[in-house]
Amino acid sequence: MFPNSLLAQWDAPVWYPTRFDSPMNIMRGVAFWLTIALAIGVVVAALCVKGDARKKLLKIALMCAIFYAVALGIAFLVMTFLDDGIDALLFVPLLIVLVCSAGCLALLLLRRDLIAKISAGVVMGAAAIGLIVCLAVRYASGVSLDLNEIPQEDVQEVGLYISAAVLVVGLIAAAFLLDFGNKQDLGSKSLAYAAVMLAMSFALSYIRLVKLPQGGSVTVASLLPLMIYSYMFGTRKGVMAGAVYGILQAIQDLYILHPAQFLLDYPVAFAYIGLAGMFAKTKALKKVPQLQFALGAIVACTLRYVSHVLSGVFAFSTIAASYGMGAWPYSLLYNSFVFADCAIAVAVGIFVFCSPSFVKLARRFHGEKKTTSPDQSPEQA
Numbered sequence: 001m002f003p004n005s006l007l008a009q010w011d012a013p014v015w016y017p018t019r020f021d022s023p024m025n026i027m028r029g030v031a032f033w034l035t036i037a038l039a040i041g042v043v044v045a046a047l048c049v050k051g052d053a054r055k056k057l058l059k060i061a062l063m064c065a066i067f068y069a070v071a072l073g074i075a076f077l078v079m080t081f082l083d084d085g086i087d088a089l090l091f092v093p094l095l096i097v098l099v100c101s102a103g104c105l106a107l108l109l110l111r112r113d114l115i116a117k118i119s120a121g122v123v124m125g126a127a128a129i130g131l132i133v134c135l136a137v138r139y140a141s142g143v144s145l146d147l148n149e150i151p152q153e154d155v156q157e158v159g160l161y162i163s164a165a166v167l168v169v170g171l172i173a174a175a176f177l178l179d180f181g182n183k184q185d186l187g188s189k190s191l192a193y194a195a196v197m198l199a200m201s202f203a204l205s206y207i208r209l210v211k212l213p214q215g216g217s218v219t220v221a222s223l224l225p226l227m228i229y230s231y232m233f234g235t236r237k238g239v240m241a242g243a244v245y246g247i248l249q250a251i252q253d254l255y256i257l258h259p260a261q262f263l264l265d266y267p268v269a270f271a272y273i274g275l276a277g278m279f280a281k282t283k284a285l286k287k288v289p290q291l292q293f294a295l296g297a298i299v300a301c302t303l304r305y306v307s308h309v310l311s312g313v314f315a316f317s318t319i320a321a322s323y324g325m326g327a328w329p330y331s332l333l334y335n336s337f338v339f340a341d342c343a344i345a346v347a348v349g350i351f352v353f354c355s356p357s358f359v360k361l362a363r364r365f366h367g368e369k370k371t372t373s374p375d376q377s378p379e380q381a
Contacts, residue, residue, distance in 0.1 A: 016208045024079050031072055032207045032220060038068070054357075065200065070102055072203040086251060089138050093131040094251050100127040105195040120191070135250065135262075159314035160260035167268050167307055171275075175239040178278045182234045190233045193365075194241045197225035202248050209344075215265075216308075216337050223273055224345040227297050228352070230277030232365040238274030246270030257315050264311035272303040280362075289362075290353045294346050301342035308335040 017032040019025045042061045046054055077098070081091040104120035204222035211217040226245055230238025246266035256262045276296040279285055285292045312320075312331030320330030352358055 016211070022083075024083055027075065027079055028207060031076075031203075035204070035207060035220065062196075065196070069196070069199040069203040070098070072206070073199060074098060076203070076206040087138060089134050090251050093127070093134045094248070097124075097127045097131050100124055101195050101199070105192055108192050131247070135247070154318045155258050155261070156314040156317070157258065157260070160258055160264065160311070163310040163314065164260040164263045164268065167264065167272075167310070171239060171268060171271055174275055174278075175235045178275065179234040179236045182236070189365075190237055193229060193232065194237065194244075197229040198241060198245055198248070200225040201245055205249065210337075210340075212334070212337055216335065218337055218340045218344070221345045221348045223297075223301075223341065224349050224352075226270075226273050227276035227293070227300070227345060227349060228362070230274050230300075231280045231293055231296070232277070232362045234280075235275050235277055238277055239271045240274065242274035243267040243271040245273075261311050261315040264307050264315075269304045269307040269311075272307060273300050275303065276300040289359045290350045293349050293353050297342065297346045297349060301338055301345075305335055305338040308338060 016025060016028045018029065020029055042057075045057055046061075049057055074095070077086075077091070077095060080086045081088070086094075100123050104124055107116050107120055110116075201222050201224075204225070205217075205219050207220045207222075208217045209219065226238065226242055229241055246269060249270060250256060250262060250266040256265070276293070276299075278296045278299065279292040280296070282292060285295075309328075309331045312335055313327045316331070317327040320327045323330060353362075
């Protein structure tokens with residue numbers, strides 16, 4: 001039984017879209033309403049035109065979305081740094097990763113030869129290694145434990161390691177089994193879309209509706225781009241993109257107490273979002289792509305929830321005790337915010353998948369053959 005005073009003890013959730021009491025919150029509010037306005041504008045414009053005009057409009061909208069998302073992500077990152085919400089040790093390598101990602105994306109869009117791919121891979125690999133090293137140095141210092149006032153002995157390392165090992169093995173097995181038969185390699189097109197979707201998710205993650213006191217937030221469908229990417233390119237690529245996104249999320253959060261807890265709450269938890277495309281090729285659901293997407297998204301979010309719950313049980317039991325609760329009830333209740341975040345992403349995603357043109361585009365990317373008659377042009381398909 002949950003104590004009646006639990007909700008009263010928790011800090012009140014923060015509703016950011018209407019909170020303008022600081023430069024960061026002003027930026028969040030403006031970005032929230034601007035993003036909604038731009039999205040509605042694109043949808044209305046797309047409905048008003050047809051044929052080649054719509055195709056050209058959507059192409060322009062995609063390019064604008066890329067620049068908008070990258071600019072928004074960098075702006076929020078800089079503002080977070082200025083507000084002392086992120087250490088310089090993490091700010092600099094993350095900024096380098098973002099800049100390198102944009103540069104490599106531009107390179108791969110302009111050139112698709114072997115030299116371009118190798119160059120992009122080397123640059124991104126070096127940037128990623130530098131970021132991981134800085135993360136390790138930052139969290140090995142123990143400053144996160146001090147900030148969260150959690151004694152080292154209260155972190156249950158055995159439970160964390162076992163949970164992380166089981167979930168990582170399960171994640172890898174699921175990613176490959178669900179994507180069995182997909183022979184598409186990690187080409188320039190999938191890399192370009194991965195960069196776009198990551199940039200969009202990262203930017204949307206700063207537009208929070210509600211932020212909880214010990215970490216976690218409900219956002220404006222920040223997981224949706226990753227879910228769509230998984231539907232398009234398969235679960236293996238989706239899991240990789242989700243893991244990268246999880247590392248980016250770790251930069252924004254100081255609630256990291258242990259390496260295994262870091263894995264459970266960030267790379268592993270968000271990598272499970274990459275399984276959202278698990279039903280993309282289910283023939284029994286081919287006529288209802290909305291259901292294909294929704295079922296995969298719900299399963300993926302549930303697995304993310306499991307990862308967060310295990311982290312909470314074995315790493316944050318001290319906080320649970322301070323509320324007079326056991327670790328399991330507290331973690332199960334606290335991390336239920338995941339389902340609110342999921343519900344928003346699923347609702348918006350169902351709306352997106354109601355577009356026949358979008359569904360055809362998505363299925364073309366994950367390798368499904370188009371069914372066109374001999375006298376039908378590609379535009380009519």
